[in-house]
Amino acid sequence: MSKQPAVICLDLGGSFVKLGVMDAQQQLTILDQQKIPAQSWPDFTALIGRMIEQYQQYFSADSPLAISTAGIVSPESGEMFASNIPAFHQRNLNQSLGELLQRKVIVHNDADCFTLAEALAGVGKGHKVVFGAILGSGVGGGLVADGRIITGQNGLTGEWGHGPITLTEVDIAGETVRLPRQPCPCGQKGCLDSYGGARGLENLHRTLHHISMSSINIIAGWQQQDRQAQRTLQVWLQLVSQPLAYTINITGASLVAVGGGLASVTPLMNALNDEVQRYVLRSTHHPLVVPGMFAHNGGMIGAALLAHQTA
Template sequence: MIVCFDIGGSAIKGAVAHSVERIEPLGRRPTPLDDFNAFAETLRLVIDEAGGKQDRIAISVTGVVDPETKAIKCANIPCIDGRKLSAELSDILGVPVLVANDADCFALAEAGAGAGHGHRIVLGVILGTGVGGGLVVDGKLINEDGGFAGEWGHGPAVASVAGTPPVAIPAFDCGCGQRGCVDTIGGARGMERLHLTLHGKTLTSEEITTLWQAGDAEAARTIDVLVDLISSPLALTVNITGATIVPVGGGLANVTPLIARIDKAVRARILRKFDRPLVVPGECGIEPGLIGAAILGLGGEFQ
């Protein structure tokens, strides 16, 4: 038995995992942001709620573990930023602790129990507030030891012109410190930024996608440009990884027509041709972070 966690900037969600098919949710608690002792104690309370003897703890968390130093970089939860989280929590909780990025856990969940089940190479993509991703090969997370593999949302990869007819697109500053990253135009905030740039109007991503599906011309222009901008870097990532399925999570994954548009554009730009959908909505709609953490903790027993 393991206890798994999905930890974000607002909440810590826990579950007991006996197998991938048997994951029992535990309590949900606010995330202590500035007090590491309180953070660790919150985990302990959830573990105590689980009862029994745990083989290990597995955590899906916002942030990236450095594969060499094992320190985590996590802007959303200051009290864990820079810490060797796995080792420190193992000492405090008295049980081995595995830590992985939340996008990586999404990819692991989709590979084991979602749209990627049965595929050898699964590229999980997040189109949420921003853009993220994770890579699973032969049932194993490429980033088991930490790192940035699969993070197609960062790096200056956005074209300077896009859409039909073409329009100039500025290289927006990214939170990672670079300019022109896919993250700046590809997620919900990116869509809103594009709409403001193209039309001088401030709308939410929900408003833009609703207007688009209702036939609004300005919203359609925004979606056209967005799809054009993100499809080439995503196609390149598919070419490099050899992924045969690309499940999508995050809020924009719920806009099925948008995912279908991206799929069509990506399949037109990759070397290998598929006569079936490649970029698809993720199937682990409820708690993919917990499912991915469970699979991580269980050692990939879904195979």
């Protein structure tokens, strides 16, 4: 078997482009990070071309370009839906960038790529079905079964943060807390995304206490036994754990790898695991919900592994 070439890796977010390279031993090296020209396709492609040319000593002419990106990739047309990055919204990045750079280009959603990285090389290694739960600024997800990303209709899979599923009543120590269904940027009302991620936690705290506070300070207050912060996190844990338990029941996942900023708070992840174990049909002796190993670069690692799968 011939040696696989190094893979050029890009992570495309709403603010930055991150460039890296994965070698034949599947070791990722981060090379550069630049502010993304989010509004202009010519500026975006010019930046990508310059970045690759600047670090061309790290890969070869036949190295594929693997891209992990915010947004959804249509499995039918390859068209991107990334409204927060107009530079390539409604474009086929595989085709367009491939023609410009004269390389094979593989593009996939960043939550899916994170989940693949965790399933193949991270905390989900050895598990048949792994769900990736993103608890960052918002709520997202991905699903991997038998080492392959499950890509559903229109590229949507694992989007447990959307749909009118949020509880409107939560019982805390004998008190019934009533919550309004919040409008979501996706166009629906009552999505978990409104309360579940870091911005959602801030929204929840504001709804419960009429106080604006950063998610970092809310979590710090919770750890320091602050009464208001504790109440907010008690409500948050119920709001998040029940949809996540439903997701585990539906997908059959034996492990949930959590990514995003909230995954870095180990006591919070432990508490979330305890809550989820209460609601799944069959609890486990091993933790079901665990922080991922690749919180910072999981998307790039997963995209590169996907490029190896499709070589």
